[in-house]
Amino acid sequence: MASLRELLYRAYNRSLSKQLQADRVPRHVGVMLDGNRRWAKARGADTAHGHRAGADNIQPLLEWCDEAGVEVVTLWLLSTDNLNRSATELEPLLRIIEEVVAELAASKRWRLHVVGARDLLPSGTAAALATAADSTVEVEGMLVNVAIGYGGRQEIADAVRSLLAEHAAKGTPLAELARTLEVEHISEHLYTKGQPDPDLVIRTSGEQRLGGFLLWQSAHSEFYFCEAFWPDFRKVDFLRALRSYAERERRFGA
Secondary structure: OOOOHHHHHHHHHHHHHHHHOOOHOOOOEEEEEEOOHHHHHHOOOOOOHHHHHHHHHHHHHHHHHHOOOOOOOEEEEEEOOOHHHHHHHHHHHHHHHHHHHHHHHHHOEEEEEEOHHHHHHOHHHHHHHHHHOOOOOOOOOOOOEEEEEEEHHHHHHHHHHHHHHHHHHHOOHHHHHHHHHHHHHOOOOOOOOOOOOOOEEOOOOOOOOOOOEEEEEHHOOOEEEOOHHHOOOOOOHHHHHHHHHHHHOOOOOH
C-alpha cells in the first residue's frame, strides 16, 4: 500500500501536470545531468555508483518529456573536460554511458543522435555509440541528442572548420567567404544542425552556470537551475521546470 507521502506526491504531480498548457511546452529541452559524483560522495559510495544511479534516471526523464509533448531533448552526459579525468574514473563512466545509450536504442522509443567530438573518444566507445544511434534512424519518436565528449567551444570550432573545408572544396576565395559569411552559415555546421534551438535548459545540483553547454544554440534559451543532484531529480522537479518556463515572457534578446 502506498504511503501518505507517496499519495500526496502523486496528487501534486497530477496538479502540476494539469497546470501545463500544450502551447507553452518547450519544443527542445537541454539537460545538464550534474551532481552524480557529489551524490555518491554524500552516501559514502564510489563515483561509479553515482554515475550508475544517474544513468538509471535518464529513461524516466525521457518518458516525462514524451508525456509533456517535448520534441527534442539534449542530454549532456560527458564533456570534453571530463575526458581529462583519471582512467580509473573515466573508463567505468564510458562503459556506463555505452550501456545506457544501448538500452535507450534497444527500446526503439526515441531517435538517438550522438553529438560531440567523436574523434576525442576511445575508438570502441565511438563505434558503440554510432551503432546504437544508427539502429534508431527509422524511429519516429522524440529526437534525443546524447552529448558525449561535448564542449560548446569545441562545437563552434568544429563548425567553423567544417564550413572552411566546404568552401575550400568549392574553391571559394577566402575574401569572398569573409564578405558573405552569415550567422546561419555557421549554424548549418553545428552538431545540432536542422534542429530547433533549446527553449529551456535545465541544470541540476545547484550549479548556476552553463559550463559550455550549447553555447551557440542557447543564446535565447530560458534557464532553470534545480538544487537536486541528478540521481535525485524527480518528475515533480521536471514539472516545476516546465511550469517556470511557461510563466516566463520570452523576449529572445530584446
